[in-house]
Structures are given as C-alpha cells and as structure tokens.
Amino acid sequence: VPSSEFELLAALRDRLDGDGPGIPLGVGDDAAVIHIAGARVAIAVDAVVVGVHADLRTTSYADLGWRALAVNLSDLAAIGARPVAAVVALARPRGTLDDDVMAIYRGLRAAADDFGVVVVGGDTVTADVLSVTVTLVGEAPAEPLRRDAAVVGDAVVLVGDVGLAGVALAAARAGATGLLDEYPRVGSAHRRPRPLVAEGVALAEGGAHACIDVSDGLGRDLGHIAAASGVGIVVDRLTVAQDVATVAARVGVDAMDLAIGGGDDYALAATIPADRVDAVVAATGGRVIGAVVAGSGVTLVVDGESRDVTHAGWEHGG
Amino acid sequence: VPSSEFELLAALRDRLDGDGPGIPLGVGDDAAVIHIAGARVAIAVDAVVVGVHADLRTTSYADLGWRALAVNLSDLAAIGARPVAAVVALARPRGTLDDDVMAIYRGLRAAADDFGVVVVGGDTVTADVLSVTVTLVGEAPAEPLRRDAAVVGDAVVLVGDVGLAGVALAAARAGATGLLDEYPRVGSAHRRPRPLVAEGVALAEGGAHACIDVSDGLGRDLGHIAAASGVGIVVDRLTVAQDVATVAARVGVDAMDLAIGGGDDYALAATIPADRVDAVVAATGGRVIGAVVAGSGVTLVVDGESRDVTHAGWEHGG
Numbered sequence: 001v002p003s004s005e006f007e008l009l010a011a012l013r014d015r016l017d018g019d020g021p022g023i024p025l026g027v028g029d030d031a032a033v034i035h036i037a038g039a040r041v042a043i044a045v046d047a048v049v050v051g052v053h054a055d056l057r058t059t060s061y062a063d064l065g066w067r068a069l070a071v072n073l074s075d076l077a078a079i080g081a082r083p084v085a086a087v088v089a090l091a092r093p094r095g096t097l098d099d100d101v102m103a104i105y106r107g108l109r110a111a112a113d114d115f116g117v118v119v120v121g122g123d124t125v126t127a128d129v130l131s132v133t134v135t136l137v138g139e140a141p142a143e144p145l146r147r148d149a150a151v152v153g154d155a156v157v158l159v160g161d162v163g164l165a166g167v168a169l170a171a172a173r174a175g176a177t178g179l180l181d182e183y184p185r186v187g188s189a190h191r192r193p194r195p196l197v198a199e200g201v202a203l204a205e206g207g208a209h210a211c212i213d214v215s216d217g218l219g220r221d222l223g224h225i226a227a228a229s230g231v232g233i234v235v236d237r238l239t240v241a242q243d244v245a246t247v248a249a250r251v252g253v254d255a256m257d258l259a260i261g262g263g264d265d266y267a268l269a270a271t272i273p274a275d276r277v278d279a280v281v282a283a284t285g286g287r288v289i290g291a292v293v294a295g296s297g298v299t300l301v302v303d304g305e306s307r308d309v310t311h312a313g314w315e316h317g318g
Numbered sequence: 319v320p321s322s323e324f325e326l327l328a329a330l331r332d333r334l335d336g337d338g339p340g341i342p343l344g345v346g347d348d349a350a351v352i353h354i355a356g357a358r359v360a361i362a363v364d365a366v367v368v369g370v371h372a373d374l375r376t377t378s379y380a381d382l383g384w385r386a387l388a389v390n391l392s393d394l395a396a397i398g399a400r401p402v403a404a405v406v407a408l409a410r411p412r413g414t415l416d417d418d419v420m421a422i423y424r425g426l427r428a429a430a431d432d433f434g435v436v437v438v439g440g441d442t443v444t445a446d447v448l449s450v451t452v453t454l455v456g457e458a459p460a461e462p463l464r465r466d467a468a469v470v471g472d473a474v475v476l477v478g479d480v481g482l483a484g485v486a487l488a489a490a491r492a493g494a495t496g497l498l499d500e501y502p503r504v505g506s507a508h509r510r511p512r513p514l515v516a517e518g519v520a521l522a523e524g525g526a527h528a529c530i531d532v533s534d535g536l537g538r539d540l541g542h543i544a545a546a547s548g549v550g551i552v553v554d555r556l557t558v559a560q561d562v563a564t565v566a567a568r569v570g571v572d573a574m575d576l577a578i579g580g581g582d583d584y585a586l587a588a589t590i591p592a593d594r595v596d597a598v599v600a601a602t603g604g605r606v607i608g609a610v611v612a613g614s615g616v617t618l619v620v621d622g623e624s625r626d627v628t629h630a631g632w633e634h635g636g
C-alpha cells in the first residue's frame with residue numbers, strides 16, 4: 001500500500017476487522033481475503049493522488065490511469081492472488097478536460113487488458129485534487145501470502161528489480177528524459193510499471209512464507225515483514241542492475257540508496273523455506289538477496305559494511 | 319450512484335467493459351456482478367466527498383462515515399445482493415485531526431455492524447478535500463435486478479419513503495435542528511439513513527423486473543429505468559408521508575417537490591409483474607405508486623394534473 005499514512009490506518013486496526021472466521025487476511029497486508037459463497041475473494045484498494053503519488057509534469061494522464069490499476073495489481077500479487085475485475089472512483093477538479101479523463105481511462109484500460117482484468121464500473125465525483133481510486137478483486141490462493149509468516153532460516157528472495165523507479169524519477173526530474181528512452185526498463189518503470197502478477201501466483205504456489213510488494217522502499221517494506229513476523233532480516237547479496245547503476249551515475253544519484261530506499265518499484269520480496277528456494281527462484285526469475293534471522297529490523301551489508309535500513313524508504317511528499 | 323457526473327462515466331461505457339461473458343451487470347447499474355471461482359460477486363463503489371455530498375456544518379464526522387457505507391449498501395440493495403465486506407479509501411487534508419478520522423471510522427463501523435459487513439482494509443492518502451470512498455462486495459442473486467428490465471404492464475413499487483432526506487436537509491440548513499429530534503424518521507434520514515438491504519434481497523427473490531435505489535431524486539431515477547428499458551412510467555399514486563408533510567410545512571418547502579426530486583433518499587423503486595405485486599408488497603413493505611407504460615419518460619400525476627418529472631432530481635452542488 002503506497003501510502004505515507006498507512007500507519008494511521010494500521011493504528012485503527014482495533015476499530016476495523018482483522019483476522020477472524022472467514023477473513024484469512026485483514027488490515028495490514030497488501031490485500032484482504034474474504035469468503036463469498038464459498039469462493040476466496042481477494043480485494044485491494046489504492047488511491048493514486050496527483051501531487052502525492054504522481055506529478056503531472058512528469059506523468060501523462062494515460063500513464064496515471066495505468067498506474068492506478070498497477071498499484072492494485074501489485075497488491076494482489078503480493079498475496080499470490082489472480083486479478084479478475086476492477087472498479088474505479090475518479091475525483092476530478094472542476095475544469096478537468098474530458099479528454100484528460102478519457103486518457104486516464106484509456107491507460108487504465110490498457111493495463112486491464114494486459115493483465116486480463118475487466119473494468120466493471122465506477123463513480124466520478126468533483127474534488128479539488130485529481131485522484132484515481134481503484135478497487136481490484138480477484139481469486140485468492142488457498143494459502144494467501146502474508147507479511148507475518150517469515151521464519152528464521154528462510155531465504156529472502158527478490159523478484160524484479162529495485163531502484164528502477166527511483167533512478168527514472170531522478171532522471172525525469174532532472175529533465176533527462178532521453179535516458180528514459182535510452183534505457184527502456186527504466187523508462188517503463190516510470191511510465192508503465194509492470195506489476196509481477198504471474199510471479200506472485202508462482203510464489204504462492206511455490207510455498208513462499210511471507211511476501212510484500214516493494215512500493216515504499218525495500219528497506220522499509222522488508223521492515224514490515226520483520227516487524228509483523230517478529231524476526232530480523234539481513235540483506236547481504238543485493239546487487240544493483242547495470243542500467244540502474246548507469247542511469248544513476250549519469251544523473252548523479254546513489255544507485256544503492258535508491259535500490260534500498262527508492263519508492264514505486266513493483267518488485268516482490270518474499271521469504272522462502274530453504275528446501276524450496278531453487279524451485280521458486282526458477283519459477284519466478286527471482287534471486288536470493290539475504291536471509292531471515294533471529295532478532296529484529298533490516299540490516300543491509302555492502303562491501304563488508306552493515307547498516308540498519310529498517311526505515312529506509314520513500315516518503316510520499318506533497 | 320449519487321454522482322452528478324455519472325453521466326460522464328456512462329458515456330465512457332465503450333471504453334470500459336459492460337455486459338459480456340461472466341459479467342452479468344456492468345457500468346450503468348448501481349453495482350456490477352462478476353464471477354470469481356464460481357461465486358457471483360456483487361461490487362459497488364461510491365465516494366462521499368465533503369462539499370459535494372456532505373456538509374460538515376450539518377453532518378458529523380461519524381455520520382459521514384455511516385453514510386459512506388450506507389450509499390454502497392443501497393447500491394447493492396438495488397440489485398438484490400447481500401453485502402459481505404468493505405474496503406475504505408480515505409482522503410484527508412493535511413491538518414485533519416486524528417480524532418475526526420477515528421470518528422469517521424467509528425460511524426462506518428457502526429453501519430457495518432448493523433448490516434453484518436466486515437471492514438477488511440483500506441488506504442489513507444493526503445488530499446485537499448476530505449472524502450471517503452468505500453468499495454463494497456457481496457453475494458449477488460442468480461438474477462440480479464437491473465435498470466433495463468422494466469416491462470410494459472409492470473406495477474411501479476416504492477419501498478421506503480421519499481422526501482425524508484430532502485425535508486431533513488432543508489430543516490438542518492434552516493437551523494431548525496429541533497425538528498430532526500421531534501420527527502425521528504426525518505432525523506435518521508439526515509444523520510444515519512438506513513439502506514433497504516433486506517428489502518432489496520426480497521425484491522430479487524420476489525421476481526422484480528427492474529430496480530434502482532432512489533438517491534438522485536425519484537423522478538430522475540425512475541427516468542433511468544425508463545430510458546434503459548425503453549418504456550414510459552406514470553406515477554399517479556405517490557403520497558407524501560405525514561412527517562414529511564409536517565416538517566416541509568414548518569420549514570416552508572414543498573413536500574411533493576422534495577418527494578419527487580429531493581436527493582439522498584434511500585428508497586428502492588422497482589417494477590413488478592402484475593401477478594407478483596401483492597406478494598412483493600407484503601414482503602417488502604412497499605406500495606404501488608404507478609405503472610410502466612408504452613412510451614418514454616416519467617409522468618407525475620397529482621390531483622389530476624400531470625407533469626414531466628423525468629429530470630426532476632438532485633444536483634449535487636459544490
């Protein structure tokens with residue numbers, strides 16, 4: 001859930017419904033699972049707010065629509081669910097051009113088509129700030145992946161790359177948009193990030209223990225797993241992809257900092273029991289970056305130096 | 319869907335998915351129905367935006383939370399679905415007090431408890447305007463009620479009262495809040511309106527043809543049924559409840575105008591084949607107010623005078 005205020009909602013857990021009969025997952029995981037007429041229904045909601053999660057100087061309306069669905073697809077991926085259908089609540093300031101609203105829906109629809117999701121309805125209201133809130137429902141696996149299921153001795157597997165979105169945003173803000181064309185994975189991470197839907201399903205089928213989608217920074221998101229599971233995590237094999245390193249160098253930002261603390265990556269971080277690591281890595285294209293240990297917090301080890309990155313993450317600013 | 323801009327979304331129907339395999343209802347009805355692992359899942363989304371749908375001078379934060387769920391419960395009732403679970407997307411301006419946010423959730427939770435719904439998660443973001451967007455999922459009946467299923471010869475049955483919310487708002491705006499206490503149905507309609515969930519299920523089980531929840535004004539909402547079904551509707555037996563009439567007289571507003579065109583009522587209007595009218599009326603507490611006829615539009619007949627009320631409705635202002 002890419003929200004700087006998720007903590008508030010988590011604090012309200014007592015006032016909401018958490019785990020319980022018929023509710024395998026509740027507040028605090030990326031998505032919830034409920035039972036309807038015998039089916040396990042996964043449900044996630046995320047709002048993309050202009051000025052908070054997106055900047056229209058560097059993001060087109062169509063890409064905004066894409067992202068509004070993509071963040072929810074990533075939430076469902078994080079529990080291993082297959083997406084089925086979405087509804088949209090669009091808030092538009094007076095004076096927003098219909099063409100721009102159409103572009104938002106076009107981008108959203110493109111993502112829906114790519115991932116086999118139907119958009120079945122929605123609501124449009126007038127507001128002071130443009131925002132797109134998508135609710136996505138799907139089919140949850142028998143054992144949805146959770147944040148609180150990491151076990152000491154698990155390997156930590158990263159599926160997808162971190163730092164791509166961070167260097168892309170840095171390039172876009174620096175006006176170096178040519179880099180986004182030159183390095184297509186970086187450009188795609190900024191414009192039309194691809195949530196790892198099939199990979200999330202494979203993680204669940206492969207017997208992963210804990211999982212989270214890396215949207216607020218790898219350090220912080222692994223920190224959520226560590227805290228929820230009552231364990232520590234050591235990340236001692238994190239590498240930075242070549243294109244991330246190159247773009248970072250050309251824009252003048254630190255690639256490792258963005259890999260561990262940049263936001264809006266659509267990677268999945270999971271903990272896997274030792275005897276299943278090889279199979280899961282093969283099925284998902286992931287790689288081992290560390291291990292679950294006794295203790296607490298997240299420790300990053302690079303070149304023999306270690307530092308606490310439990311809170312390294314992305315603050316969604318105004 | 320209580321939105322003055324629903325028409326825009328309806329105009330986008332071509333860009334979204336409507337009816338089709340696996341999607342019995344799509345954009346344009348109050349809620350959508352999708353199939354997940356063999357279950358018929360109903361889904362509705364509605365945003366309550368302060369300044370558009372609610373005025374904090376006359377609505378408490380807790381009542382705002384109640385209403386945010388209630389509008390969605392009414393959407394599911396309109397297709398005859400049973401509600402199961404909700405997720406919440408809250409947008410709060412910087413500086414909103416945590417206590418006020420808690421009050422919103424408290425009111426939302428009270429409605430959830432009353433109607434047997436679990437709140438399973440949500441997202442909180444910062445925005446310029448306070449809004450609460452709720453997505454509600456539930457179990458749809460085998461034959462969900464639609465807007466486009468009215469048949470010439472059907473009786474038009476109104477379940478619940480219209481005009482209650484209109485006179486309540488008029489009283490609140492006039493500062494005559496004592497009237498809301500003196501006439502509890504009027505006060506409840508303003509503060510904690512009760513969506514007709516069980517009645518919607520009974521309409522579906524009773525074999526109703528078309529149905530809509532009356533949120534934008536009875537004239538306009540019946541107009542949606544007439545347009546979608548390609549029929550006309552004559553309302554010649556609409557009466558105003560005694561408490562609506564009394565409060566209207568004391569505040570100096572026209573009760574029949576508010577009954578036909580006031581907003582935010584949580585009534586259900588359905589068309590029923592003649593041979594089932596008595597049973598449906600008995601099961602729902604509704605009453606016959608008119609009939610489906612050949613033609614188009616909605617005609618109100620009062621004291622022998624008839625007028626076109628197809629567009630009589632509530633404009634959600636700024």
